[in-house]
Every structure is written in structure tokens, then in C-alpha cells.
Amino acid sequence: MKRAFVGRTFLLIWPVLWWAGCASERVSGSSPVRRIYYRGAAELKPLAQRALHICNDTYPKLCALLAEDAGTAPRRFDIIFTDRLPGNSQAGAAGGKLYLNTHYLKTNDPPAEAHFEQVLIHEMAHVAQNYDVGKRDKIPSWWVEGMADYARYKLGHTNGPAGPECSAEYPHYKYGYQCAGAFLLHLEASYGPMVVRRLHRALHQAEYSDELFLTTTGKPLDDLWMEFQNTSAFKPIAKRIYKLHNELGYVNGKPPDDxxxxxxxxxxxxxxxxxxxxxxxxxxxxxxxxxxxxxxxxxxxxxxxxxxxxxxxxxxxxxxxxxxxxxxxxxxxxxxxxxxxxxxxxxxxxxxxxxxxxxxxxxxxxxxxxxxxxxx
Ligand SMILES: [Zn+2]
Known part of the structure; x- marks a missing residue:
């Protein structure tokens, strides 16, 4: 019941080259969105215009939030409407491109403004992260997804069912998304903006280790996590669910095969x-x-x-x-x-x-x- 809509987006890892020849618009000048592609989705044009406006307005703020200098983020990116995103994913991002699910958008009511903006911010954060997917084992997914949710909270979206908290669906920061996002918000409020920026830099260089938190805040990650659990963003149900998941054999938020x-x-x-x-x-x-x-x-x-x-x-x-x-x-x-x-x-x-x-x-x-x- 507590499933978060943004929590169901995902990171694409394969190169996508099928859009050649479909309708597209090149965006003039040096705006962050370089090109927006449609694929049999003319009726989604108003939505595409909204996406264009939100992305052009928000992407520079997002890059400034994550890094002291925006050097590692792609300067420009494409938005692609596609019916090839699996399941109920509304959007995805990979290789400096942001994908929107045509099938999902056609079969559901038009998304509310705030909801749509949150989905776009989450995916734009993945564009800006620009991490090396080839070094995935050195880049914990919970920080990648947690930082994307942290970005949407920082850019004004803290209300609603996917707000910053650890609860039944995301009971530990290693589950990523809103729980890791809430934890990062707390660390920033307590220890300053360098915590997230150094984390971003370490992930970008594929040199992350938990030590980073000790050198940045003076406290080990486990102590910081204990400290966070005393805040109102950590719900009592999270502790019970996490304990149950451990008894059932979950590892880092992933259930066992059996x-x-x-x-x-x-x-x-x-x-x-x-x-x-x-x-x-x-x-x-x-x-x-x-x-x-x-x-x-x-x-x-x-x-x-x-x-x-x-x-x-x-x-x-x-x-x-x-x-x-x-x-x-x-x-x-x-x-x-x-x-x-x-x-x-x-x-x-x-x-x-x-x-x-x-x-x-x-x-x-x-x-x-x-x-x-x-x-x-
Ligand atoms: Zn994501």
C-alpha cells in the first residue's frame, strides 16, 4: 500500500538506438534539452512541452545541487518518448538520455503537474550523475537512487506518498529511494551540503567506500544511521519490517530467490x-x-x-x-x-x-x- 511511484522507475543500461526517423524537435540555442523525440505519440505533445519546460528550468539547479562544479554532468541531454520501458515504469534514464513511457502515459490519466515534475527530477538526477555503469559493483545502487530522491526533495517536493521517510516499503537506507533520500537530507541538515557532494564525487569516480562518511562528518556511517533513526523521518514500522526482511533472508533490500x-x-x-x-x-x-x-x-x-x-x-x-x-x-x-x-x-x-x-x-x-x- 505504501508503494512510491518514483520508486518504480529504474536505470536503463543498454544503448537505445531505435528512434531514428521518428518525429522530433530540435531545441534551439544552448538549453539543457537538446532534442525531444516522439514516437507515434503526437497526442502527447502538450506533455512533451511541459517536460521541456520543466527540464530546461530545473536541470541547471539540479547540477548545482550535486556538484561544486557541473563539470561531470552532461551539459545537454535528449528526452525520448518510447513504448519500450518495461512494466509500469513511467520513466527511465541512461547514457545521458531521459526516457518517458509512451504506453504508460497513454493508458493513464495525465499526470498532475507536481507528480510529473518529481518523476522528471528523479530521472534528470540520473542524467546528471553520469556514473560509469561498467563499474556498477563499486557504485552502491542505494546511494544512486537515494540521491535522485534527495534531489527532488531539495527542489521542493517533500509532500505526498513518496515523501522523505523510511517506512514499510523502504525501511533501510540500503533500499535506496525515499529512505536513502531522507537519510541524505538529514545528513545535509546536520553536517552540511558537502556530504552529498562528496558522495556524488566518489560515486562518479567509482571510488566509494563507507569511510567517506567518517572523513566528511567525523562519525562512522553506522553511528550516523543510528542517529537518523531517532528522527521523525524514520517510522517505527520500518524497524519491524527490516527485522522481518532479515529473518526472511533479504540482502540490501533484495529478497532471496526462495x-x-x-x-x-x-x-x-x-x-x-x-x-x-x-x-x-x-x-x-x-x-x-x-x-x-x-x-x-x-x-x-x-x-x-x-x-x-x-x-x-x-x-x-x-x-x-x-x-x-x-x-x-x-x-x-x-x-x-x-x-x-x-x-x-x-x-x-x-x-x-x-x-x-x-x-x-x-x-x-x-x-x-x-x-x-x-x-x-
Ligand atoms: Zn532512479
């Missing part, structure tokens, strides 16, 4: 775990019988859409210690091709009584209610 097996074992070990698994089996039974609201199983084998049934981690933590009846459990379901989730609350009153579906509803990634389903 997460499903580990999660089942973890659930079985909890006092209320068997009841939770029982409730999940009840929902799976409804899917088999085509009786779960919001789910229509495809009969076509070629149709590669899958449906995942899961537990939000904060729900799991609350529910798995509850034993005995009556019992209530909440799960989510998600199609692989859709950003929203459907939630199912089930309850069981007594040993003799079966599980019952109490409520089913569809919500946006930031938790806004979209639709209530009729429940029999």
Missing part, C-alpha cells in the same frame, strides 16, 4: 500462522471456482497475465500473532499487468463455521479506494 518457501516456513512458526494459511487456502479455493471478486481467470494459454495473492507485511506482522477464533485476516491480490491491488478481508467465527469473505475492495498503490466489490 522467498515463497521461506515465508511459508516463517508463517508456520508463528502462533497465528496456521490460521493465516488456512484463510489463504480459502481464498485460493474461491479463485479456483471463479468466485473471487475482481479476478477473471484467462482460458487462453497465451495470455501471460498472472495473479498473486499475498499479505502486506504490516498486516502479516499484526495478524500472525493472533490465535483463536473469531479470527480475521486481510490479503491482497494483484495482476501482473496492473498497478492497483485488490484487498480481501476474510473472517471465521467458530471451529464449526467456515471462512467467509467479509469485504473486497480495489485501491491505488498509495492506498486510495477505487472500488468496493459486492460480496455475497
Amino acid at each position: 522467498l515463497g518457501t521461506r515465508t511459508l516456513a516463517w508463517l508456520k512458526d508463528r502462533p497465528g500462522g496456521p490460521l493465516t494459511l488456512d484463510a489463504a487456502n480459502f481464498l485460493k479455493g474461491l479463485i479456483e471456482k471463479d468466485q473471487l471478486p475482481g479476478v477473471v481467470r484467462s482460458k487462453k494459454k497465451k495470455h501471460k497475465v498472472s495473479f498473486t495473492l499475498g499479505l502486506e507485511l504490516d498486516d502479516a506482522l499484526k495478524q500472525v500473532n493472533a490465535t483463536g477464533l473469531p479470527a480475521s485476516r486481510t490479503f491482497y491480490g494483484q495482476r501482473s499487468d496492473e498497478a492497483f491491488k485488490i484487498f480481501y478481508r476474510v473472517n471465521r467465527v467458530s471451529e464449526e463455521g467456515p471462512w467467509k469473505l467479509e469485504r473486497a475492495w480495489r485501491a491505488t498503490p498509495d492506498g486510495q479506494l477505487l472500488e468496493e466489490y459486492r460480496v455475497e
Whole structure:
């Protein structure tokens, strides 16, 4: 539920050369945006004009924020509309180019001004970072993504669901994005702007080590992280989720390959775990019988859409210690091709009584209610 929209953007690493011959506009003079390309996206022209305006206005400020001299950032860059960004990514950046997802923009409502600007700032930060992708193992991804979010916070966007904080989805700075961004904001406020600038320089030279924080602030990174956890930007849920992730075998924000097996074992070990698994089996039974609201199983084998049934981690933590009846459990379901989730609350009153579906509803990634389903 707390998924951040910017958190789903990504860094492209392959060279992209397919736009030759499509509609484009060369931008005159020495403005930061050199050229803007369309690809079958004439109706997106107003959006392209907005992108052009925002990028030309913001890119110089962004470069000045990250570096004392803007020498390592590309002076100019291209904006390319493409339908080749995977999944629900709205935008991406690589090789000094900023990509916007034509498919996403055509199939969703026009983005609100502030939202669009935040996405562009995040991706422009990747353009300005201009890090050597060949030395990726020396450039921790959490600092790359955290710095891109730090940039959008510094340039005025601290409100909304992807604001600067460590919470359920990004519980540790090694998860990058808004949590690492919030941590960098804190370090800057406490120790000055050189912290981020030196970090940027070290990453650009592919010479980063955690020592950098000791030499810049006088304190080791672990101590700074402890210090940050006493601020209001670090939410109590982050600690619980991080502990759970460690128990499940996550490393630097990445789940293990056998997460499903580990999660089942973890659930079985909890006092209320068997009841939770029982409730999940009840929902799976409804899917088999085509009786779960919001789910229509495809009969076509070629149709590669899958449906995942899961537990939000904060729900799991609350529910798995509850034993005995009556019992209530909440799960989510998600199609692989859709950003929203459907939630199912089930309850069981007594040993003799079966599980019952109490409520089913569809919500946006930031938790806004979209639709209530009729429940029999
Ligand atoms: Zn990013």
C-alpha cells in the first residue's frame, strides 16, 4: 500500500538506438534539452512541452545541487518518448538520455503537474550523475537512487506518498529511494551540503567506500544511521519490517530467490500462522471456482497475465500473532499487468463455521479506494 511511484522507475543500461526517423524537435540555442523525440505519440505533445519546460528550468539547479562544479554532468541531454520501458515504469534514464513511457502515459490519466515534475527530477538526477555503469559493483545502487530522491526533495517536493521517510516499503537506507533520500537530507541538515557532494564525487569516480562518511562528518556511517533513526523521518514500522526482511533472508533490500518457501516456513512458526494459511487456502479455493471478486481467470494459454495473492507485511506482522477464533485476516491480490491491488478481508467465527469473505475492495498503490466489490 505504501508503494512510491518514483520508486518504480529504474536505470536503463543498454544503448537505445531505435528512434531514428521518428518525429522530433530540435531545441534551439544552448538549453539543457537538446532534442525531444516522439514516437507515434503526437497526442502527447502538450506533455512533451511541459517536460521541456520543466527540464530546461530545473536541470541547471539540479547540477548545482550535486556538484561544486557541473563539470561531470552532461551539459545537454535528449528526452525520448518510447513504448519500450518495461512494466509500469513511467520513466527511465541512461547514457545521458531521459526516457518517458509512451504506453504508460497513454493508458493513464495525465499526470498532475507536481507528480510529473518529481518523476522528471528523479530521472534528470540520473542524467546528471553520469556514473560509469561498467563499474556498477563499486557504485552502491542505494546511494544512486537515494540521491535522485534527495534531489527532488531539495527542489521542493517533500509532500505526498513518496515523501522523505523510511517506512514499510523502504525501511533501510540500503533500499535506496525515499529512505536513502531522507537519510541524505538529514545528513545535509546536520553536517552540511558537502556530504552529498562528496558522495556524488566518489560515486562518479567509482571510488566509494563507507569511510567517506567518517572523513566528511567525523562519525562512522553506522553511528550516523543510528542517529537518523531517532528522527521523525524514520517510522517505527520500518524497524519491524527490516527485522522481518532479515529473518526472511533479504540482502540490501533484495529478497532471496526462495522467498515463497521461506515465508511459508516463517508463517508456520508463528502462533497465528496456521490460521493465516488456512484463510489463504480459502481464498485460493474461491479463485479456483471463479468466485473471487475482481479476478477473471484467462482460458487462453497465451495470455501471460498472472495473479498473486499475498499479505502486506504490516498486516502479516499484526495478524500472525493472533490465535483463536473469531479470527480475521486481510490479503491482497494483484495482476501482473496492473498497478492497483485488490484487498480481501476474510473472517471465521467458530471451529464449526467456515471462512467467509467479509469485504473486497480495489485501491491505488498509495492506498486510495477505487472500488468496493459486492460480496455475497
Ligand atoms: Zn532512479
